[in-house]
Amino acid sequence: SEQFQELNVADFFYKNKDLVGFDSPHKATYMIVRELVENSLDACDGHKILPDVRVTLSKVEGDGGQERYHIKIVDNGIGVPLEAVPYAFGKVLFGSKYSMRQNRGTFGLGGKMSILYGQITANSRVTITTSQGGSKVYTFELSTDIRTNTPVIYRRDEADNKSHFRGVKIEFDFEGDYGKARDKIIEYFYETAMILPYAQLTFIDPNGTLLFYPRITEKMPTPPVETQPHPHGVDLELLKRMMAANPHTSLQVFLSKNFQRVGERTAKAFLKSNGFDPHMEVSQLSTKQLTKLVTALREYPDFLPPDPSCLSPIGEELLREGIKRLLSPEHVVVTTRPARAYEGNPFIVEVGIAYGGAIMPPDKPGKVQLYRFANKIPLLYDEYSDVSMAVIQNINWNQYKVKLDEAPIAFITHICSTKVPYKTAGKEYVAARPEVEREIDLAIKQAARELRVQLSRMEKAEYRERR
Amino acid sequence: SEQFQELNVADFFYKNKDLVGFDSPHKATYMIVRELVENSLDACDGHKILPDVRVTLSKVEGDGGQERYHIKIVDNGIGVPLEAVPYAFGKVLFGSKYSMRQNRGTFGLGGKMSILYGQITANSRVTITTSQGGSKVYTFELSTDIRTNTPVIYRRDEADNKSHFRGVKIEFDFEGDYGKARDKIIEYFYETAMILPYAQLTFIDPNGTLLFYPRITEKMPTPPVETQPHPHGVDLELLKRMMAANPHTSLQVFLSKNFQRVGERTAKAFLKSNGFDPHMEVSQLSTKQLTKLVTALREYPDFLPPDPSCLSPIGEELLREGIKRLLSPEHVVVTTRPARAYEGNPFIVEVGIAYGGAIMPPDKPGKVQLYRFANKIPLLYDEYSDVSMAVIQNINWNQYKVKLDEAPIAFITHICSTKVPYKTAGKEYVAARPEVEREIDLAIKQAARELRVQLSRMEKAEYRERR
Numbered sequence: 005s006e007q008f009q010e011l012n013v014a015d016f017f018y019k020n021k022d023l024v025g026f027d028s029p030h031k032a033t034y035m036i037v038r039e040l041v042e043n044s045l046d047a048c049d050g051h052k053i054l055p056d057v058r059v060t061l062s063k064v065e066g067d068g069g070q071e072r073y074h075i076k077i078v079d080n081g082i083g084v085p086l087e088a089v090p091y092a093f094g095k096v097l098f099g100s101k102y103s104m105r106q107n108r109g110t111f112g113l114g115g116k117m118s119i120l121y122g123q124i125t126a127n128s129r130v131t132i133t134t135s136q137g138g139s140k141v142y143t144f145e146l147s148t149d150i151r152t153n154t155p156v157i158y159r160r161d162e163a164d165n166k167s168h169f170r171g172v173k174i175e176f177d178f179e180g181d182y183g184k185a186r187d188k189i190i191e192y193f194y195e196t197a198m199i200l201p202y203a204q205l206t207f208i209d210p211n212g213t214l215l216f217y218p219r220i221t222e223k224m225p226t227p228p229v230e231t232q233p234h235p236h237g238v239d240l241e242l243l244k245r246m247m248a249a250n251p252h253t254s255l256q257v258f259l260s261k262n263f264q265r266v267g268e269r270t271a272k273a274f275l276k277s278n279g280f281d282p283h284m285e286v287s288q289l290s291t292k293q294l295t296k297l298v299t300a301l302r303e304y305p306d307f308l309p310p311d312p313s314c315l316s317p318i319g320e321e322l323l324r325e326g327i328k329r330l331l332s333p334e335h336v337v338v339t340t341r342p343a344r345a346y347e348g349n350p351f352i353v354e355v356g357i358a359y360g361g362a363i364m365p366p367d368k369p370g371k372v373q374l375y376r377f378a379n380k381i382p383l384l385y386d387e388y389s390d391v392s393m394a395v396i397q398n399i400n401w402n403q404y405k406v407k408l409d410e411a412p413i414a415f416i417t418h419i420c421s422t423k424v425p426y427k428t429a430g431k432e433y434v435a436a437r438p439e440v441e442r443e444i445d446l447a448i449k450q451a452a453r454e455l456r457v458q459l460s461r462m463e464k465a466e467y468r469e470r471r
Numbered sequence: 472s473e474q475f476q477e478l479n480v481a482d483f484f485y486k487n488k489d490l491v492g493f494d495s496p497h498k499a500t501y502m503i504v505r506e507l508v509e510n511s512l513d514a515c516d517g518h519k520i521l522p523d524v525r526v527t528l529s530k531v532e533g534d535g536g537q538e539r540y541h542i543k544i545v546d547n548g549i550g551v552p553l554e555a556v557p558y559a560f561g562k563v564l565f566g567s568k569y570s571m572r573q574n575r576g577t578f579g580l581g582g583k584m585s586i587l588y589g590q591i592t593a594n595s596r597v598t599i600t601t602s603q604g605g606s607k608v609y610t611f612e613l614s615t616d617i618r619t620n621t622p623v624i625y626r627r628d629e630a631d632n633k634s635h636f637r638g639v640k641i642e643f644d645f646e647g648d649y650g651k652a653r654d655k656i657i658e659y660f661y662e663t664a665m666i667l668p669y670a671q672l673t674f675i676d677p678n679g680t681l682l683f684y685p686r687i688t689e690k691m692p693t694p695p696v697e698t699q700p701h702p703h704g705v706d707l708e709l710l711k712r713m714m715a716a717n718p719h720t721s722l723q724v725f726l727s728k729n730f731q732r733v734g735e736r737t738a739k740a741f742l743k744s745n746g747f748d749p750h751m752e753v754s755q756l757s758t759k760q761l762t763k764l765v766t767a768l769r770e771y772p773d774f775l776p777p778d779p780s781c782l783s784p785i786g787e788e789l790l791r792e793g794i795k796r797l798l799s800p801e802h803v804v805v806t807t808r809p810a811r812a813y814e815g816n817p818f819i820v821e822v823g824i825a826y827g828g829a830i831m832p833p834d835k836p837g838k839v840q841l842y843r844f845a846n847k848i849p850l851l852y853d854e855y856s857d858v859s860m861a862v863i864q865n866i867n868w869n870q871y872k873v874k875l876d877e878a879p880i881a882f883i884t885h886i887c888s889t890k891v892p893y894k895t896a897g898k899e900y901v902a903a904r905p906e907v908e909r910e911i912d913l914a915i916k917q918a919a920r921e922l923r924v925q926l927s928r929m930e931k932a933e934y935r936e937r938r
């Protein structure tokens with residue numbers, strides 16, 4: 005007969021680490037570096053701090069078998085408040101990225117899975133040193149009790165912040181495979197530097213190699229601002245939670261206070277046109293009226309599209325500069341689509357096409373040079389499953405005078421959103437949400453048209469020269 | 472500044488339902504049918520019960536907007552014990568499939584996500600009727616409190632089991648899109664019937680169409696038996712938990728009692744050759760010795776390979792019959808690989824190649840006809856990301872005298888394991904674990920060689936005829 009069991013969420017992800025991208029020692033090595041770097045970058049550019057992130061990966065004595073490494077990462081971000089430290093690093097599904105604004109982090113899982121991997125493979129505790137720039141610096145030594153999903157604190161020290169440190173330092177051991185992961189890790193830093201010219205990145209690898217990307221500008225984009233849900237993204241659960249918080253508000257005030265792009269006048273017009281009394285108290289709505297309201301909100305065409313101030317695109321100038329620096333092409337075309345939404349989640353698509361110069365034609369048919377980014381994170385896995393690749397492969401390139409199998413062409417795509425539709429909890433690639441797919445398609449075609457103009461202009465010039 | 476928050480696991484999956492495969496109304500419609508059918512089939516063939524599963528999907532009045540459906544599924548499985556019902560259907564990460572044997576279910580999530588989808592989109596409660604064949608039948612009306620991940624019981628009735636019902640009946644409403652999901656749902660039943668000739672499947676769709684697959688044999692494979700972990704799959708967390716349960720056992724007895732394929736003699740030989748005292752009490756091991764023990768267990772070459780009695784392959788005869796019935800080919804070749812393991816998880820790969828007859832060549836280059844199964848579940852999504860497709864596309868088919876783009880050929884793959892390395896929590900496709908990839912590769916090549924023999928035999932016969 006069946007044995008019933010409740011699984012704690014930390015236990016679930018420990019047993020199913022494949023679902024979070026930790027499915028082999030080399031992949032785990034990559035994931036650990038990227039998850040920690042992404043946390044550090046969020047702590048910097050999410051707070052208008054010019055990032056300075058330093059990672060050291062060194063080989064240490066193992067038990068034989070898998071190779072063992074020590075990772076150390078230091079950043080100059082906003083640090084973590086004292087009381088949150090054990091949970092931020094020791095409790096799965098705990099974090100500060102559950103808000104409605106663009107962040108690299110989103111699940112409350114990545115940093116913990118990295119630390120947990122060290123705990124399971126190398127019996128390593130994690131040492132966290134942090135300060136928020138105050139007079140004190142705190143150091144914790146932690147691990148996670150997987151079966152109860154609670155942090156275990158072995159040590160907690162407080163010291164005077166003599167060096168005025170602000171940020172986070174994390175250290176732990178884990179078993180991995182840097183040899184196999186190296187190319188991807190180097191690529192990850194390279195592509196991150198490409199789109200973040202305001203960041204200083206330092207990586208010292210187990211071979212003693214120093215990878216250093218200096219800051220080349222002090223100009224930083226405005227950090228995104230938290231926003232409210234858009235009515236097109238509402239569902240019954242969300243509406244019920246909002247109403248539970250404000251049961252005695254009138255419908256009209258309730259809508260205007262809880263949703264973006266809904267002022268009192270818009271709320272009134274919406275309610276009247278859908279047969280609701282604007283002055284009715286929300287707690288008075290019957291269940292039938294609730295579901296009717298959800299459908300009406302999702303379908304009402306006259307709400308303004310979502311407010312993009314919760315987003316932070318790379319920007320055309322920075323993207324163009326980054327592509328030139330990374331790929332040394334002869335031609336660069338960059339396109340930004342207007343802000344759209346899928347299920348009420350605002351998103352912006354930015355695309356670049358680079359042509360000629362140092363770019364080589366593909367080495368075999370069917371191969372496409374594509375650099376993918378999501379919320380300023382380089383995506384280096386599963387490219388042939390990604391929506392951007394599918395879009396590029398489905399375009400009829402003849403009409404742009406491009407032979408995809410022979411042209412010295414490279415594509416760059418960036419999707420930024422309050423909720424990137426990742427297919428996996430390891431953020432490996434982006435699912436083909438119709439609204440997102442459409443914007444990537446339009447952006448690539450727009451850029452392709454512009455490229456064709458540039459190429460034919462150049463052909464004409466060369467033609468005249470030869471005559 | 473950052474706002475810290477703890478997210479309940481039900482809330483996490485509600486907000487990230489894309490990660491569980493519920494990323495659009497038509498996909499959700501498919502997922503709901505498959506998750507419920509898989510639960511019913513597990514409740515039958517996991518207990519040597521000839522399955523009789525009946526699904527009815529009907530259209531009901533919605534609020535306008537998305538189409539609304541009512542789903543009803545009835546099975547003749549073992550039913551659910553009374554005290555477990557609210558949790559089995561109302562608590563995320565609760566189930567009976569966390570054991571070390573082959574089941575369709577594995578995460579403790581699928582049925583709940585389906586029911587939750589109905590709750591969120593149609594404000595629907597779920598009605599569960601069950602009996603384990605006793606004198607009583609129980610009916611529950613439930614929903615899930617997402618923020619606390621606890622079931623909410625609205626109604627609980629008990630009645631005399633006059634009709635001697637044994638099994639489960641589930642009913643709820645949800646918003647979906649059957650029009651778009653129909654082809655995949657029909658295919659799902661078709662392929663399930665192909666490999667389960669002992670199952671009776673009934674599906675009545677919203678158009679009133681009846682899909683009926685009668686049982687065509689009463690022969691059923693032996694249900695898999697729960698086994699213990701294999702030493703090659705141990706990690707520190709697992710070892711610590713085993714030791715916490717038996718702190719005063721000697722190392723030798725501890726290993727032989729807690730692992731499969733480790734008798735006391737093997738344990739003694741292993742311990743001595745790795746410098747451990749077989750009579751030492753497990754609680755006496757230092758942390759350093761613990762990690763050394765883990766590595767030694769994972770690497771010791773002289774443990775027998777995992778015991779496959781925890782697995783239940785389709786079987787060559789049943790697979791051959793099913794392929795013939797489904798595809799009406801001229802030639803069928805079927806291969807079973809020996810039981811192997813990845814990370815201590817036993818798995819078996821079964822492969823079929825069907826050629827000629829009713830099978831058509833691909834309608835465009837690069838397309839491959841592939842039917843994938845994992846733990847007897849048909850996989851109908853993301854085929855070009857799946858390990859089986861990658862293996863087939865990477866084989867040099869010239870040496871088997873097959874032109875993949877022109878041949879009337881179809882492939883069938885089945886991977887069964889105590890833990891199928893799914894890439895996503897929606898079980899959409901299988902990741903390319905090296906050990907699994909290798910077995911699929913060897914199986915396909917073995918079948919291809921056999922096919923070539925059959926084809927050249929036929930060519931010779933035809934040649935002789937023509938002379």
Ligand SMILES: Nc1ncnc2c1ncn2[C@@H]1O[C@H](COP(=O)(O)OP(=O)(O)OP(=O)(O)O)[C@@H](O)[C@H]1O
Nearest residue numbers: 043047092099100101109110111112113114115116
């Ligand atoms: N270097 C850091 N500086 C400041 N805060 C940090 C740092 N690293 C982690 N944190 C805090 O710890 C939280 C948890 O991090 P974790 O990586 O586990 O999840 P996340 O980043 O929120 O989401 P994701 O799983 O998508 O990465 C973060 O939300 C952040 O508040």
Ligand SMILES: Nc1ncnc2c1ncn2[C@@H]1O[C@H](COP(=O)(O)OP(=O)(O)OP(=O)(O)O)[C@@H](O)[C@H]1O
Nearest residue numbers: 510514559566567568576577578579580581582583
């Ligand atoms: N039709 C059924 N008959 C008997 N037991 C059932 C049935 N449906 C669900 N259950 C029980 O409820 C549990 C939870 O089901 P659920 O689908 O949520 O998770 P699971 O099947 O264990 O794993 P997965 O998420 O992989 O499907 C099952 O493990 C099983 O014990």
Ligand SMILES: [Mg+2]
Nearest residue numbers: 043109114115
């Ligand atoms: Mg993170």
Ligand SMILES: [Mg+2]
Nearest residue numbers: 510576581582
């Ligand atoms: Mg299930």
